[in-house]
Structure formats: C-alpha cells, structure tokens
Amino acid sequence: MRKRIVAGNWKMNLTLAEGKNLVEAIVAQLPALTDTREVVIAPPFTHITQTAAQLEEYAHISVGAQNCSSEAGGAFTGEVSATMLQSAGVGSVILGHSERREYFNETSELLVKKIAQAFNQNLRVIFCCGEPLSVRDANEQNNFVGKQIEEALFHLSAEEMNQIVIAYEPIWAIGTGRTATSAQAQEMHAYIRSMLQNKYGNDIAQKTSILYGGSCNAQNAAELFSCADIDGGLIGGAALKSEAFLAIISAMMSA
Numbered sequence: 001m002r003k004r005i006v007a008g009n010w011k012m013n014l015t016l017a018e019g020k021n022l023v024e025a026i027v028a029q030l031p032a033l034t035d036t037r038e039v040v041i042a043p044p045f046t047h048i049t050q051t052a053a054q055l056e057e058y059a060h061i062s063v064g065a066q067n068c069s070s071e072a073g074g075a076f077t078g079e080v081s082a083t084m085l086q087s088a089g090v091g092s093v094i095l096g097h098s099e100r101r102e103y104f105n106e107t108s109e110l111l112v113k114k115i116a117q118a119f120n121q122n123l124r125v126i127f128c129c130g131e132p133l134s135v136r137d138a139n140e141q142n143n144f145v146g147k148q149i150e151e152a153l154f155h156l157s158a159e160e161m162n163q164i165v166i167a168y169e170p171i172w173a174i175g176t177g178r179t180a181t182s183a184q185a186q187e188m189h190a191y192i193r194s195m196l197q198n199k200y201g202n203d204i205a206q207k208t209s210i211l212y213g214g215s216c217n218a219q220n221a222a223e224l225f226s227c228a229d230i231d232g233g234l235i236g237g238a239a240l241k242s243e244a245f246l247a248i249i250s251a252m253m254s255a
C-alpha cells in the first residue's frame with residue numbers, strides 16, 4: 001500500500017519562537033502515525049534544527065526542507081546544500097515549487113541538478129508540478145504538467161523514482177482560496193499515475209504517492225483525500241495553524 005502523506009510547507013513565515021509553539025501544539029495532539037500515514041513539516045532553513053529536535057522522539061513525522069542548492073558545496077553565498085540538510089536531520093526536500101519556478105527562475109534543467117544533489121544525500125524529493133490558470137483555461141494542463149514531469153524526472157531510474165513523491169499544485173489554487181475540485185484534482189492525479197505506469201510500469205506507478213496542493217484546508221481535505229489517486233496533501237496556509245493542520249492530518253488518517 002502506498003504512503004499517505006501530509007506535508008506542511010511553512011514558506012517564509014513564522015519566527016523561531018512561533019515555529020516552536022506551532023510544532024509543540026501539533027505533536028501534543030498528533031494521532032498515531034504508521035508506515036503508511038506520514039507527516040512532514042517543512043519550515044524555513046533557520047528553523048530546521050529546532051524542528052528536527054522537537055520531532056526526534058516521534059515516529060513517522062519528520063522535518064523537510066523547502067529547497068536545496070543545485071551545487072554540492074563551496075563558494076555559493078546564500079545557498080544551502082543537500083549535505084547540510086542531511087546533517088541537520090532533514091528527510092525530504094520540496095523541489096520545483098511554483099514559487100521557486102516563478103520568482104527564482106527555476107527551470108527543469110536546474111531541478112535535475114537539485115534532485116541529483118538530494119539523492120546523493122539520500123533525501124526524498126517532494127517534486128512539485130502544476131499549471132497556471134491560462135493553461136487550465138486552454139485545457140492544456142495535461143501537456144503542461146506532463147512536460148514538467150518528463151523534463152525533470154524521466155531520466156531517473158526506477159529505484160530513484162521510488163524516492164520521489166509528486167505534489168500536483170495547480171498555480172491558480174495556491175494561496176488563492178480557490179481549490180481545484182476533487183474531480184479536477186483526481187483527473188490530473190490519474191493522468192500523472194498513467195504517465196508513471198507507461199514509463200516505469202505498474203509497480204512504481206502504484207507505489208508513488210501523489211499529493212494535492214493548493215488551498216487544501218480543514219474543510220476540503222477529507223473529500224480530496226477520498227479520491228482514488230490523491231494520497232495526501234502539500235499544505236501551505238493551513239499548515240501555519242495547529243488546529244487546521246491537525247484536522248488535515250486527521251482527514252488523512254481516516255482516508
């Protein structure tokens with residue numbers, strides 16, 4: 001059975017003290033997670049060691065990073081390497097988020113290098129993809145997302161693909177309060193899984209967790225997670241409040 005995962009992406013929010021309080025509130029009411037029900041918290045880099053220490057005694061909840069460098073190390077001022085993340089207790093790294101693609105000009109070519117760095121350090125990659133509104137309006141979303149996946153992932157071996165979690169995040173739904181309908185999300189997730197099946201075969205396609213992201217919240221999580229190909233969520237705004245995040249985790253537990 002493939003993993004269901006709820007991952008919280010804090011983006012550039014919360015001070016150290018606020019982050020500490022939030023994690024405290026989450027672990028205080030965390031349900032019993034299992035091999036197939038997992039939680040990831042991805043705070044800003046500055047908060048990673050604190051969050052890792054707070055989560056140390058809990059199973060199946062781990063700290064993630066929101067990005068990593070495409071380089072292994074050296075004179076790259078302001079960058080954070082996969083090696084550093086690994087040494088700080090990070091288990092997964094979010095790569096290809098639409099905000100990174102849009103505001104920091106991240107291309108598929110760059111993402112290929114970042115994924116290689118992450119894999120060199122045995123970090124699992126949460127790979128984000130998703131189309132802008134103009135592409136959705138033109139009904140070209142499958143081609144658009146398909147190309148993002150092909151360009152950044154399809155050079156990977158089956159074994160490496162096993163270390164990828166895909167997050168489908170339609171850009172028009174991120175932070176907008178406008179969620180994709182569960183039918184729209186399911187349709188894309190099924191399409192992504194069919195791509196994986198064609199390229200890597202049924203076993204990998206069935207094992208790969210595909211998360212939905214984009215205004216997923218305490219109200220809509222249960223319906224989204226009940227879809228056959230939606231294996232959890234990558235959560236932005238709703239990951240910043242313990243009640244909302246816990247409600248989303250609880251929706252995953254009962255999905």
Ligand code: PGA
Pocket residue numbers: 009169173174175176213214215216234235236237238
């Ligand atoms: P949102 O962000 O939940 O605030 O829409 C999701 C994301 O960008 O990962």
